[in-house]
Amino acid sequence: MKPFLSNEQIQQMADHYGAPLFIVDCDQVRKQYLALQEALPGVDFFYAVKAFPNDAVISTLKGLGAGFDLATKGEVDQVQRHFVNPRETIHTHPIKKDSEIKAALRFGCTTFVVDNIAELEKFVKYRHRVGLLLRVSFRSETAKVDLSRKFGCSADKAMQLIHRAQQMGIHIKGLSFHVGSQSATPATHVQAIEACADIINKCPIPLNMLDIGGGFPVNYDGSTADIYDFCQPIREALKQIPKDVHIIAEPGRFIAAPSAMTISSVVGKAVRGNTTWYYLDDGVYGSYSGRLFDHAQYPIRTLKSGELKPCVLAGPTCDSIDVIEEEIMLPELEIGDLVIGEMMGAYTAATATDFNSLERAKIIEINIVAESGHLKIVG
Ligand SMILES: Cc1ncc(COP(=O)(O)O)c(C=O)c1O
Structure with missing residues (x-):
């Protein structure tokens, strides 16, 4: 399924509202x-x-x-x-x-x-x-x-x-x-x-x-x-x-599922063993809760290009279970880079928690005007 926001629009959203975001179309x-x-x-x-x-x-x-x-x-x-x-x-x-x-x-x-x-x-x-x-x-x-x-x-x-x-x-x-x-x-x-x-x-x-x-x-x-x-x-x-x-x-x-995407950003990076771990500002206690409760595996990508390498994507809490994906193939990321989760509308925000008193991803509701691709913020 084609993403409902272009990479440029995703970057604009993140610049305007800050990550983590949960965008609903x-x-x-x-x-x-x-x-x-x-x-x-x-x-x-x-x-x-x-x-x-x-x-x-x-x-x-x-x-x-x-x-x-x-x-x-x-x-x-x-x-x-x-x-x-x-x-x-x-x-x-x-x-x-x-x-x-x-x-x-x-x-x-x-x-x-x-x-x-x-x-x-x-x-x-x-x-x-x-x-x-x-x-x-x-x-x-x-x-x-x-x-x-x-x-x-x-x-x-x-x-x-x-x-x-x-x-x-x-x-x-x-x-x-x-x-x-x-x-x-x-x-x-x-x-x-x-x-x-x-x-x-x-x-x-x-x-x-x-x-x-x-x-x-x-x-x-x-x-x-x-x-x-x-x-x-x-x-x-x-x-x-x-x-x-x-x-x-x-x-x-x-x-619900195809109606939402998440935009998270890399907040930390460490090499453990031979693998790079990226720590995001959203995780399985947040929008990615469906990884645990719903057994769902979401399409995840970045806005960068470059050689793909296996890495680990982890969430922001102190718990070791807060790992979104292991061995996911992504280009080299830096702190501040954006990570996009697609097909994230169902059993995701619905089951997110406030663990560690971390703020949940901000939900932004939009209406794409079909032909022009023009964005209208609903909320
Ligand atoms: C009673 C009931 N109806 C409807 C649904 C929605 O099912 P689905 O998301 O598979 O369409 C559920 C999901 O748990 C349910 O428990």
């Missing part, structure tokens, strides 16, 4: 959202706010008519500040405190997710106000982050839970699944859709919503695999779902 958000819409026609999207809970991203997506997938009171509060219509939100955390349910209900969100009896019981007192999705688990060996280990009932328990809910007077209005984030292939999506079609067809009560979760991948390795092609078997599988079922999805990474 709302135009990329727009492009990703529209690409996914084209790849999955007839599916309504609820952006998974957790991926990158950024106001400019939320406002851009709201402008495009997106809904929002919420998991906590903090996320509820954030979309409420944007005057998002609560009917266009779903609360998808399968395990939640009563206070979380209350906060979402107070806002006006009425669609929640459950996957077990104890969670169903929490909704008995709210049964006249909610419609629930039953989350079914489909393990994926190819996803980078397998979410079906922690959440979801097995497909063969689904009918039993639907029946229990009915006895409790709780309305199960549909099914949901999440095959895991950054899926390598669409195979688990397809398997999950087929299994859900089977449950929907056999269920004695009407299930009229299917939430196919997230998991839509991005290209961290610079390859050009296309989301339309990735979704082709998913489009095919969705034909098995009865026409009156409302199909929704909760993409996070696909929308």
Whole structure:
């Protein structure tokens, strides 16, 4: 994917604001959202706010008519500040405190997710106000982050839970699944859709919503695999779902990841053994937190040219785990040189910490005006 800022623009940003920076381009958000819409026609999207809970991203997506997938009171509060219509939100955390349910209900969100009896019981007192999705688990060996280990009932328990809910007077209005984030292939999506079609067809009560979760991948390795092609078997599988079922999805990474780049600067340099270590002003406790939590490896480059040599890129904290990359090939760098991380919008700033009381990278929101390449600062 082509970087959304030229090297000259990156240098100007760093000169103007100082490093470390986290640059978000709302135009990329727009492009990703529209690409996914084209790849999955007839599916309504609820952006998974957790991926990158950024106001400019939320406002851009709201402008495009997106809904929002919420998991906590903090996320509820954030979309409420944007005057998002609560009917266009779903609360998808399968395990939640009563206070979380209350906060979402107070806002006006009425669609929640459950996957077990104890969670169903929490909704008995709210049964006249909610419609629930039953989350079914489909393990994926190819996803980078397998979410079906922690959440979801097995497909063969689904009918039993639907029946229990009915006895409790709780309305199960549909099914949901999440095959895991950054899926390598669409195979688990397809398997999950087929299994859900089977449950929907056999269920004695009407299930009229299917939430196919997230998991839509991005290209961290610079390859050009296309989301339309990735979704082709998913489009095919969705034909098995009865026409009156409302199909929704909760993409996070696909929308957020390509929308941000980081600009860090070299603050220290040392030769240890035969290897040069460069210390940056951002690291795995900051914007590169996804190296640990999300198992992501971001494309990293510099603005310099020259012979490439293996080196280590480390973060600014005192902890030895704060190493972004080992054996990365870069030209010789000097203190003050800039290091650019691409595809850094998802599960990065969202999971950054303040460890060592270091300031996080400053977030700058921009809107590239497509034809001219002209930059407009949003924030
Ligand atoms: C319930 C739920 N929905 C949606 C998402 C977003 O998934 P992705 O970023 O793979 O699109 C997640 C990610 O953790 C999730 O837990």
